[in-house]
Amino acid sequence: MDNIIIRVKDFSIVPGTRKKDEGKNAHSGEEFREDYLIPKFKEAIKDKKKLTVNLDGTIGYGTSWLEEVFGGLARNFGKNQVNSILEFISEEEPYLIDDIKHYIEHAEKNN
Amino acid sequence: MKKYYSTSEYKKANKRRAVKSHKRKLVSKEKKKKKLRDKQGKSVEQLKKEDLLKRYIKISAPNKFSFIKYPEETIKFIHKLERQYQNRKKVFVDLSLIEELDYSAISILVSVMFTFKSRNIDFNGSFPENPDLKKLLIDSDFFKYLNRPVGNKLEYNVGKPNQIFTRANKEVNSELGLVVMEEVSETIWGKKRTCKGLQRVLLELMHNTNNHADTGGKGVKHWWLSVNHNKKEQKVSFVFIDYGVGIFESLKNKPNNSKWAGAIEKISNRFKYGSNNDILKLLLNGDVHMTVTGEHFRGKGLPGIKEVQDRNQISNLHIISNDVFSDVENDNYKKLNKNFSGTFAFWELNKDNINSEWIIS
Numbered sequence: 001m002d003n004i005i006i007r008v009k010d011f012s013i014v015p016g017t018r019k020k021d022e023g024k025n026a027h028s029g030e031e032f033r034e035d036y037l038i039p040k041f042k043e044a045i046k047d048k049k050k051l052t053v054n055l056d057g058t059i060g061y062g063t064s065w066l067e068e069v070f071g072g073l074a075r076n077f078g079k080n081q082v083n084s085i086l087e088f089i090s091e092e093e094p095y096l097i098d099d100i101k102h103y104i105e106h107a108e109k110n111n
Numbered sequence: 112m113k114k115y116y117s118t119s120e121y122k123k124a125n126k127r128r129a130v131k132s133h134k135r136k137l138v139s140k141e142k143k144k145k146k147l148r149d150k151q152g153k154s155v156e157q158l159k160k161e162d163l164l165k166r167y168i169k170i171s172a173p174n175k176f177s178f179i180k181y182p183e184e185t186i187k188f189i190h191k192l193e194r195q196y197q198n199r200k201k202v203f204v205d206l207s208l209i210e211e212l213d214y215s216a217i218s219i220l221v222s223v224m225f226t227f228k229s230r231n232i233d234f235n236g237s238f239p240e241n242p243d244l245k246k247l248l249i250d251s252d253f254f255k256y257l258n259r260p261v262g263n264k265l266e267y268n269v270g271k272p273n274q275i276f277t278r279a280n281k282e283v284n285s286e287l288g289l290v291v292m293e294e295v296s297e298t299i300w301g302k303k304r305t306c307k308g309l310q311r312v313l314l315e316l317m318h319n320t321n322n323h324a325d326t327g328g329k330g331v332k333h334w335w336l337s338v339n340h341n342k343k344e345q346k347v348s349f350v351f352i353d354y355g356v357g358i359f360e361s362l363k364n365k366p367n368n369s370k371w372a373g374a375i376e377k378i379s380n381r382f383k384y385g386s387n388n389d390i391l392k393l394l395l396n397g398d399v400h401m402t403v404t405g406e407h408f409r410g411k412g413l414p415g416i417k418e419v420q421d422r423n424q425i426s427n428l429h430i431i432s433n434d435v436f437s438d439v440e441n442d443n444y445k446k447l448n449k450n451f452s453g454t455f456a457f458w459e460l461n462k463d464n465i466n467s468e469w470i471i472s
Contacts, residue, residue, distance in 0.1 A: 012285075014310075017285065025286055
């Protein structure tokens with residue numbers, strides 16, 4: 001069965017802030033999580049599929065954006081469910097995957 | 112003649128008055144003569160300038176003006192300006208005798224000028240006598256904005272793209288990185304390249320100013336980014352400044368419900384370090400994060416910036432905040448005798464730094 005794939009670059013090539021209120025064109029992690037990631041994540045749960053997040057094709061990420069998206073998802077759905085469904089592609093910045101796994105692992109403690 | 116005017120008392124008093132009046136007239140005459148003597152040989156323009164200057168508080172810039180090379184002298188200069196800003200006094204910065212000037216100093220001048228003018232406080236200055244330094248300042252548009260209102264805006268754009276360009280904002284603007292990247296990669300590699308480390312540093316610093324520069328809330332203080340192109344050496348230098356509370360003051364003021372509350376005390380107890388220069392080193396290396404939050408630092412704000420330097424995505428990173436100077440690349444952390452209220456970062460991008468193909472095909 002094919003995975004569901006979500007490309008961050010289809011949301012924005014300039015992912016930016018953590019929260020929506022931190023800039024005029026914030027390209028925020030909060031917006032990406034709520035409007036793009038969570039609907040696909042729910043679809044993946046429903047269809048019993050994996051959800052692959054492709055991080056390539058942007059000009060780079062701030063740590064807050066990554067934490068808000070993936071830490072935030074784990075705070076919503078729990079780290080076990082997130083870990084069982086999410087997969088990542090990051091050929092341009094392979095170190096991001098370890099960072100994201102860390103954010104998911106410690107999501108409950110962050111806010 | 113009336114009897115009164117012929118009395119000896121009146122005559123004495125009248126004489127005294129006459130003598131005093133004569134003395135006053137002589138002094139006044141001498142003053143006028145001196146004024147005329149002073150004006151001799153001076154052009155009308157020169158005289159107008161001198162007249163204008165009388166209404167300003169004159170502050171001389173350091174002869175060797177560089178925040179990176181001479182941080183304490185520069186902080187002293189900033190303190191003098193801050194005092195006048197607080198008292199809403201007009202300031203004239205004398206730059207005529209400066210012998211050394213770099214982009215870090217120009218960024219200070221431009222940002223301070225806009226800070227004064229945005230509050231409708233007059234700010235003026237003189238040209239450096241050294242022609243090279245004069246050109247450097249002219250290219251930055253410092254003089255262009257001296258005599259025009261700037262308003263109190265969220266965003267400012269000053270200077271010329273591909274030379275010296277300064278941008279200011281209070282928000283986190285991730286689109287800025289795209290514009291900057293296009294410009295700087297053309298200077299360095301002769302074509303557009305993606306510099307993901309650059310975007311990381313810009314986002315972390317903007318986020319830091321937006322979230323932590325003012326203890327009263329988000330988006331209160333401006334950040335200033337100056338991008339300076341050196342086509343000859345194929346490198347671009349960056350200066351980022353905010354005049355917020357600074358890294359250590361921000362840490363001290365964390366609310367009780369924050370996981371960073373009492374951070375300084377926890378660090379002091381854990382590492383037995385007292386000085387902020389030691390703490391900044393620990394902070395950038397991620398040790399502080401571990402100590403204060405009990406979590407690994409991986410990919411967090413300030414350590415995230417150092418990781419970019421360690422991955423060779425940028426070079427020559429310097430950070431100055433409160434009483435600490437750091438040359439991160441050379442692992443040199445110094446305590447300063449003067450306190451800079453704010454955060455200053457300098458870094459470079461050169462042809463040896465890691466980059467990748469331009470992301471927009």
